[in-house]
Amino acid sequence: MEIIKNLKELKKSELVSGSLVLLILFNIGNVFSYLFQVSMARMLGPVDYGTLAVLTSIIYIFTVPTMSIQTIVSKHTTGILVKKELGKIKGFFRYMIKRMFLIAFIIFVIFSIVSIYLSKTLNIPIGLLTLTGFFIFGAFIYPVATGVLQGMKKFNAWGCNSILNSFVKLVFAILFVLIGFKVYGAVLGFILGTLISFFIIIPYIRRAIYVKEIDEKIKIFSKETIATFLAMLFIVIIYSSDIIFARMFFSSDIVGKYAVISMIGKIILFGAMGIGNAMFPISSEKFESGNKTRGVIKKAFIATLVWCGGLVLGFLIFPELVIKILFGTQYLSLQNILIYIGIAFSFISFFNIFILYKISNNKFKLKHIFYLIIFLSIQVVFFYIFHKSIESFSLGFMFSTIITFIGSLILIRK
Numbered sequence: 001m002e003i004i005k006n007l008k009e010l011k012k013s014e015l016v017s018g019s020l021v022l023l024i025l026f027n028i029g030n031v032f033s034y035l036f037q038v039s040m041a042r043m044l045g046p047v048d049y050g051t052l053a054v055l056t057s058i059i060y061i062f063t064v065p066t067m068s069i070q071t072i073v074s075k076h077t078t079g080i081l082v083k084k085e086l087g088k089i090k091g092f093f094r095y096m097i098k099r100m101f102l103i104a105f106i107i108f109v110i111f112s113i114v115s116i117y118l119s120k121t122l123n124i125p126i127g128l129l130t131l132t133g134f135f136i137f138g139a140f141i142y143p144v145a146t147g148v149l150q151g152m153k154k155f156n157a158w159g160c161n162s163i164l165n166s167f168v169k170l171v172f173a174i175l176f177v178l179i180g181f182k183v184y185g186a187v188l189g190f191i192l193g194t195l196i197s198f199f200i201i202i203p204y205i206r207r208a209i210y211v212k213e214i215d216e217k218i219k220i221f222s223k224e225t226i227a228t229f230l231a232m233l234f235i236v237i238i239y240s241s242d243i244i245f246a247r248m249f250f251s252s253d254i255v256g257k258y259a260v261i262s263m264i265g266k267i268i269l270f271g272a273m274g275i276g277n278a279m280f281p282i283s284s285e286k287f288e289s290g291n292k293t294r295g296v297i298k299k300a301f302i303a304t305l306v307w308c309g310g311l312v313l314g315f316l317i318f319p320e321l322v323i324k325i326l327f328g329t330q331y332l333s334l335q336n337i338l339i340y341i342g343i344a345f346s347f348i349s350f351f352n353i354f355i356l357y358k359i360s361n362n363k364f365k366l367k368h369i370f371y372l373i374i375f376l377s378i379q380v381v382f383f384y385i386f387h388k389s390i391e392s393f394s395l396g397f398m399f400s401t402i403i404t405f406i407g408s409l410i411l412i413r414k
Helices: 002-012 014-082 087-122 126-133 135-151 155-179 183-209 223-249 252-288 294-317 319-327 329-360 366-385 390-411
Strands: none
Touching: 014 087, 014 126, 014 135, 014 155, 014 183, 014 223, 014 252, 014 319, 014 329, 087 126, 087 135, 126 135, 126 183, 135 155, 135 183, 135 252, 155 183, 223 252, 223 329, 223 366, 223 390, 252 294, 252 319, 252 329, 252 390, 294 319, 294 329, 319 329, 329 390, 366 390
16 A cells, blocks of 8 residues: 555656656667667677777766766755855856866876776777777766756756767767778767767756856865765766676677677666656755655655566566567577676666765765775675676676665665
8 A cells, every 4th residue: 555655646746757757868868879789789790899898888987977977066056046046057067167177188198098008908909998088078078067957957958968969979870880980980979979969958058057157166076076976986887897897707709799688788777867867856955955855765766666677577578579679689699697687787776776865865975985895896706706607697796786785775874
């Protein structure tokens, strides 16, 4: 009865309307993202696609600033709106753009140097790694704009821009690969998608841009922002490290096929992120206004359970059909691990919701990073223990994510 009551309340809530908008629009964007992956998998073949999958995992790690900056900007924007000081958003936006560009340049230089070592370790040309490094600029600047949209709860504009980003990435990647740029062309698609969508997003925040500017600054390296950054870092590493470790343990052909299964599993996570992204400004606004937020996380968990449960059931019953429709028959040899990967990304989805909720209520502290280090260490240990076969590797990934979610509930409750 309690679940039925919660479901009825869920239908009427702002969280549901925001979540549905983002879920629908983000998943339309995800369709283009998956068309990108499908196209690249078919056009490049398992070996080159395995290389692209590793670079994509590196790009996901670059998106740590995207998630962290967007979370920080969204929370600060919500606080400004509660106080009805719209002019401060413009000053804050300009301040963050300047600071993020400078930080991105420094990190790009560092990554270019580190690429010399990565090139040998991952057996990837240094030029390809350096090109991938240019995505750092987009990873730091783009989320400033999307964070303002999220904080202002402009879910339609944010979702539409996400679709544009994925569509531009797909079109340019296919074009460049057809021309003969291969993996270089796919990476260029990533970079151009983010760059173009950033400039197009500006008119959507004109309400904040075309007002009298009021200076507004925050301490980028405060305890709160560092805690948020590290939390997002661990989330991204947890959901992208499986590809990188698979590259270390298995042949290029197996890695390419595993990358496809992992990408299908990420459908669960990326869809659930729409729920988390809608929950965050709502929970943050309620917290800033002094209202209770417990109901928000409860509804978010129920919505995530419905989403993840439905897809995991589909993976269990129709694994061959899912893989064949999305990526073709050449990846069917690993269909038996799809259910494990689906369960793994489901628990990562719940973990992401939980951490975002804690951040929105200022209850995620720097001291909690110690627990995340433990969870990440467990994942790495499991990868090493269970790498005798790709099946056992997938089971190790699944078990580590279950431990991460349950452990976070126990250790980061207060």
